[in-house]
Amino acid sequence: MSSISIFFTLFFYFSVLIFITGLSYKIVQYWNTPAPLKIPIAPAPLTKPGVLLRLAKEVFLFATLFKSSKWTWLFGWSFHLALVLLFFRHLVYFWPGEIPLILLKTEPLKYAAYPLIFGLLGLLGRRIFVDRVRYISAPSDYLMLLLIFLIGASGMVMTFANNHPNMLLVKNFAEGLITFNWSELPSEVIFLAHIAPVFFLIAIFPISKLLHGPGIFFSPTLNQVDNARKKRHISKWAMQKEKNTKIDLEQNQDEGG
Amino acid sequence: MPNNSIEKLPTYLEIPPIKKNSMAGKGPFKASIDIQKDLGFPGEKVDNWQQIAIDKIAETKSKYRSVQVFLDSCMKCGVCTDKCHYYLGTADPKNMPVARQDLFRSVYRRHFTFAGKYFPKLVGAKDFDEDMLDDWYNYFHQCSQCRRCAVFCPIGIDTAEISMAAREVMNVIGVGQKYPNQILGKINKIGNNLGMPEPALRDTLADLEEEIEEETGASVKLPLDIKNSEILMVTPSADFFAEPHIDGLIGYAKVFHQSGISWTLSSYASEAANFGMFIGNYDVMRQGALRIRKAALDLNVKRVVVGECGHAWRVAYSFWNTLTGLGSGGSDEYSLKLQNQLDSNYPQPQHMIEFTYDLIQRDKLSFDKSKNDHRVVTFHDSCNVARGSNMGDIENGQFILPREVIKAACNNFSDMHKSTIKSATFCCGGGGGLLTDDLIDLRIKGAMPRMHALKQSEQDNGVNTLAAICAICKSQFSKVLPNYDFDPYMIVSVHQLVSDAIILTKDSET
Numbered sequence: 001m002s003s004i005s006i007f008f009t010l011f012f013y014f015s016v017l018i019f020i021t022g023l024s025y026k027i028v029q030y031w032n033t034p035a036p037l038k039i040p041i042a043p044a045p046l047t048k049p050g051v052l053l054r055l056a057k058e059v060f061l062f063a064t065l066f067k068s069s070k071w072t073w074l075f076g077w078s079f080h081l082a083l084v085l086l087f088f089r090h091l092v093y094f095w096p097g098e099i100p101l102i103l104l105k106t107e108p109l110k111y112a113a114y115p116l117i118f119g120l121l122g123l124l125g126r127r128i129f130v131d132r133v134r135y136i137s138a139p140s141d142y143l144m145l146l147l148i149f150l151i152g153a154s155g156m157v158m159t160f161a162n163n164h165p166n167m168l169l170v171k172n173f174a175e176g177l178i179t180f181n182w183s184e185l186p187s188e189v190i191f192l193a194h195i196a197p198v199f200f201l202i203a204i205f206p207i208s209k210l211l212h213g214p215g216i217f218f219s220p221t222l223n224q225v226d227n228a229r230k231k232r233h234i235s236k237w238a239m240q241k242e243k244n245t246k247i248d249l250e251q252n253q254d255e256g257g
Numbered sequence: 258m259p260n261n262s263i264e265k266l267p268t269y270l271e272i273p274p275i276k277k278n279s280m281a282g283k284g285p286f287k288a289s290i291d292i293q294k295d296l297g298f299p300g301e302k303v304d305n306w307q308q309i310a311i312d313k314i315a316e317t318k319s320k321y322r323s324v325q326v327f328l329d330s331c332m333k334c335g336v337c338t339d340k341c342h343y344y345l346g347t348a349d350p351k352n353m354p355v356a357r358q359d360l361f362r363s364v365y366r367r368h369f370t371f372a373g374k375y376f377p378k379l380v381g382a383k384d385f386d387e388d389m390l391d392d393w394y395n396y397f398h399q400c401s402q403c404r405r406c407a408v409f410c411p412i413g414i415d416t417a418e419i420s421m422a423a424r425e426v427m428n429v430i431g432v433g434q435k436y437p438n439q440i441l442g443k444i445n446k447i448g449n450n451l452g453m454p455e456p457a458l459r460d461t462l463a464d465l466e467e468e469i470e471e472e473t474g475a476s477v478k479l480p481l482d483i484k485n486s487e488i489l490m491v492t493p494s495a496d497f498f499a500e501p502h503i504d505g506l507i508g509y510a511k512v513f514h515q516s517g518i519s520w521t522l523s524s525y526a527s528e529a530a531n532f533g534m535f536i537g538n539y540d541v542m543r544q545g546a547l548r549i550r551k552a553a554l555d556l557n558v559k560r561v562v563v564g565e566c567g568h569a570w571r572v573a574y575s576f577w578n579t580l581t582g583l584g585s586g587g588s589d590e591y592s593l594k595l596q597n598q599l600d601s602n603y604p605q606p607q608h609m610i611e612f613t614y615d616l617i618q619r620d621k622l623s624f625d626k627s628k629n630d631h632r633v634v635t636f637h638d639s640c641n642v643a644r645g646s647n648m649g650d651i652e653n654g655q656f657i658l659p660r661e662v663i664k665a666a667c668n669n670f671s672d673m674h675k676s677t678i679k680s681a682t683f684c685c686g687g688g689g690g691l692l693t694d695d696l697i698d699l700r701i702k703g704a705m706p707r708m709h710a711l712k713q714s715e716q717d718n719g720v721n722t723l724a725a726i727c728a729i730c731k732s733q734f735s736k737v738l739p740n741y742d743f744d745p746y747m748i749v750s751v752h753q754l755v756s757d758a759i760i761l762t763k764d765s766e767t
Contacts, residue, residue, distance in 0.1 A: 033326075064410065065336060219323075220323050229605065
């Protein structure tokens with residue numbers, strides 16, 4: 001195998017390793033950190049199905065974002081939706097063995113690249129031209145958008161400008177990563193410029209603001225049922241305090257009697 | 258004196274371009290050594306404050322999922338930037354919710370994250386130095402913890418949680434705010450925020466009874482410390498002396514009188530307000546709540562009802578069950594004892610609005626609505642009620658019930674613009690421990706968005722009365738209404754409207 005193939009193969013595993021360990025660490029951390037108080041934010045659902053519906057509306061439709069800023073919603077939602085569609089479009093390359101029929105019919109999904117670029121440019125424009133958003137933006141906020149832009153643009157050049165690398169090589173390389181049956185990757189610069197930022201993005205997921213992905217599910221303002229009067233909600237550390245103040249109740253009795 | 262000038266209101270509420278450092282400064286008055294020590298905090302800024310602060314951040318984020326998740330999950334989309342009344346009123350970019358959080362987040366990133374440790378410039382991570390601490394003190398005391406930003410955040414990030422955590426960290430290193438901490442000292446010693454002792458309270462209540470009898474001919478009582486009453490009424494102490502609050506208290510008394518249900522106030526727990534929430538300290542908040550539990554047990558009441566106070570209702574509704582077991586569902590000794598004593602036919606605790614609404618629904622109260630005909634009323638949704646609680650256990654009940662109570666007592670009601678009410682309500686500008694004269698400039702500027710909506714209602718619908726169910730809102734509005742060319746007496750308690758229109762039975766002796 002060429003050194004460049006070895007490099008990218010290792011890069012992939014390195015990124016996936018960071019992704020899996022880092023993300024597991026964060027999820028376990030969120031899971032284990034108690035939410036000691038009921039802090040659902042209005043309009044708060046009073047039942048569990050209500051909470052599930054709320055989260056579904058947030059995750060699939062970005063309902064709150066729609067309420068907050070129509071432009072940001074349009075850019076953000078089309079960008080995320082495009083990412084999901086393009087993910088499915090790429091599954092065919094990685095699928096080991098016989099490819100399910102459905103994955104062979106994903107060709108039209110390639111057009112999701114347009115809303116992807118549209119959304120990214122919108123978000124970038126907002127960051128540059130709205131003074132408030134410019135103020136809160138760190139270099140990493142721009143770089144993150146540029147990185148994904150690079151992924152989208154290189155993908156589009158390959159797909160729509162007839163610069164395909166050898167697709168058999170792509171398939172063998174990608175499938176090889178999954179099946180540990182490694183093979184050479186196409187060494188066209190445009191292809192490398194496509195996958196390098198993807199691998200990099202996978203690596204930085206658990207150490208960057210991309211954590212908003214898992215974060216939304218753990219957000220107590222969104223995932224709590226508004227039923228504090230009906231059901232006692234208490235964390236372990238707070239329960240411990242309760243036990244340490246047994247004396248309170250006895251004082252109540254003494255003075256009450 | 259900013260308080261004498263009339264602020265000009267814009268025709269349209271516009272998002273101002275950022276004006277860096279327009280609210281930079283040293284923040285509100287700092288707490289004295291004695292005040293800090295009373296609460297168990299260091300009297301002055303400790304020498305190794307930076308290390309202690311970092312340790313406290315570590316502890317806080319390990320105890321509060323909100324803090325940990327919110328610090329990690331902001332993608333800087335910026336849709337919160339124009340949602341804060343303090344930003345709209347001051348244009349200082351550090352009053353944009355995300356920028357306020359970023360004061361905390363940049364320190365978190367620097368000390369707790371890989372990217373912040375090795376690439377601080379890239380991700381906006383910053384050291385916790387003196388300048389940063391100054392910014393913390395200044396800008397975390399320009400947040401009223403109203404949670405309007407959280408309503409609009411796609412991830413549900415609640416700046417109030419971050420601002421509470423920041424204040425807790427600052428208290429632990431000995432940098433506390435005078436106003437809330439001094440008040441917390443009083444409640445711990447005397448039982449209410451005013452430091453009003455039992456004899457003074459008893460006199461006040463007796464005077465009020467006399468006043469009501471003179472005015473109405475009905476012997477409406479305001480009982481204090483009566484054991485075995487049906488209801489313990491816990492209300493903000495401002496209701497005992499401040500205008501317009503006191504007319505609300507008279508309203509509660511009249512409603513209780515008509516209901517025929519026995520009730521009592523407690524001199525031991527003569528305060529519903531709980532500033533422990535503002536400083537983000539679980540123990541201090543719990544101490545305040547435990548006073549009420551003790552009063553409920555000592556007085557052997559069957560129900561606990563809470564008066565008109567925004568953050569008190571959030572603490573009571575959302576936190577009391579957690580803090581004290583006052584509510585249903587708990588299985589520990591304390592909870593069981595309370596459940597055994599309190600009447601499970603009613604929600605515990607209950608809001609006075611819920612109590613009055615329930616009587617109205619059951620046709621137990623009659624009103625002469627014409628008594629309020631000189632008024633065109635609008636309702637200010639107080640942030641803690643609107644965004645942190647519920648009433649009536651129905652979806653959006655906290656918006657429906659107060660309006661229904663007002664409409665039962667008044668013929669003319671008109672809501673302000675829909676983008677400024679209910680869950681999107683604008684803070685009065687004085688919540689979250691900022692109701693102090695040393696922050697008057699901020700309070701006036703922060704009230705601007707609410708005043709703007711009110712002005713529109715005045716022009717379009719002839720609104721001349723602003724009703725609220727929060728002691729802080731009432732005090733804040735009394736103070737800042739004149740700055741926007743309004744009558745300071747246009748702010749009333751919802752139960753003042755009830756009080757003015759309710760028809761009393763004169764021979765009843767309750």
